[in-house]
Structure formats: structure tokens, C-alpha cells
Amino acid sequence: MIFLILLTDTIEIKLKQRIKLKDTFALKELANYYLKKQDYKKALKLLEKYIKYIDDSSAYDLIIRIHGTLKDLKGGYNWSKKAYFKFPDNITFLKYQAIFLDNMDKVEEAYSIFKKLYEMDTSNLENLVNYGIILYRKKDYDKALIYLKKA
Numbered sequence: 349m350i351f352l353i354l355l356t357d358t359i360e361i362k363l364k365q366r367i368k369l370k371d372t373f374a375l376k377e378l379a380n381y382y383l384k385k386q387d388y389k390k391a392l393k394l395l396e397k398y399i400k401y402i403d404d405s406s407a408y409d410l411i412i413r414i415h416g417t418l419k420d421l422k423g424g425y426n427w428s429k430k431a432y433f434k435f436p437d438n439i440t441f442l443k444y445q446a447i448f449l450d451n452m453d454k455v456e457e458a459y460s461i462f463k464k465l466y467e468m469d470t471s472n473l474e475n476l477v478n479y480g481i482i483l484y485r486k487k488d489y490d491k492a493l494i495y496l497k498k499a
Contacts, residue, residue: 359381379394379407391410405434409440411427411431428442442465443478455482455485456486459483462479463479476495484496
């Protein structure tokens with residue numbers, strides 16, 4: 349048992365040393381290590397601190413998902429907004445914005461994003477369903493029924 353504790357601490361220490369050398373892979377590894385231990389706040393703090401060294405969308409995606417897990421809707425929305433500005437081709441971040449807005453009961457703002465997503469790809473079933481649901485939440489039941497029947 350003591351051996352496992354020492355091994356665990358050694359892994360964390362080695363990864364922290366590699367992070368000091370600006371090793372972005374070690375950064376993600378340590379964040380995933382914290383996530384496996386279900387220490388979401390520690391993983392989030394680490395990623396938010398070092399995000400400037402990571403230039404890919406996966407780290408932003410991880411931050412947003414952690415905010416969602418922690419039920420931090422405002423934080424998740426803000427990070428999804430930052431991520432979409434940095435990676436405008438990745439519409440997943442736009443979808444995250446709409447989901448967070450919807451969960452914060454900002455239906456009008458969520459509606460405009462879900463509508464945009466639907467108009468961008470009308471053949472996408474998920475966009476169709478999300479658009480129908482947001483129409484329902486706007487109390488536009490007739491339109492919502494039409495779109496949900498299409499799905």
C-alpha cells in the first residue's frame with residue numbers, strides 16, 4: 349500500500365517537473381491523472397493556469413467539460429466562448445455555448461445559437477432536435493412540433 353502511494357506521488361512529481369519545462373503532453377497527462385482521481389478542481393486549476401502553452405482545442409474542450417461536471421454553468425459558457433473565438437471552425441464550442449445558455453435559462457440567446465447551428469447543417473439530426481427543443485422552451489409549440497416530427 350505504501351508503495352502505491354509513493355508511486356502515485358512520484359508520477360505526479362515527474363509530470364510537474366516536465367510541465368516546468370513547458371511539456372504540454374505532460375500537462376494533459378497530469379490533468380487526466382487528476383481526473384482519474386476525480387479531483388476535478390485540481391485538474392481545472394492546472395489547465396486554466398497553463399492553457400496559454402497549449403495550442404489545441406482538446407484542452408479547451410476538457411476545461412469546458414470539467415466546468416459542466418462541476419455544474420459551473422457561467423464558467424463553462426465563458427470558456428466555450430473563448431474557445432470558439434480561438435477555434436472558430438470548431439462548432440462544438442458554439443454548441444457548448446448554447447447548451448450552457450439554455451441551462452442558465454437564457455432561452456433567447458440559446459435559441460439564436462441553436463438556430464444558427466441548424467441553418468449551418470440542416471441534415472444534422474442533433475441540430476434538428478436541439479432546434480425543436482429550444483423552440484418548445486420558447487413556447488413556440490407548433491413550430492417545435494414540426495421540427496421534432498422531422499427528427
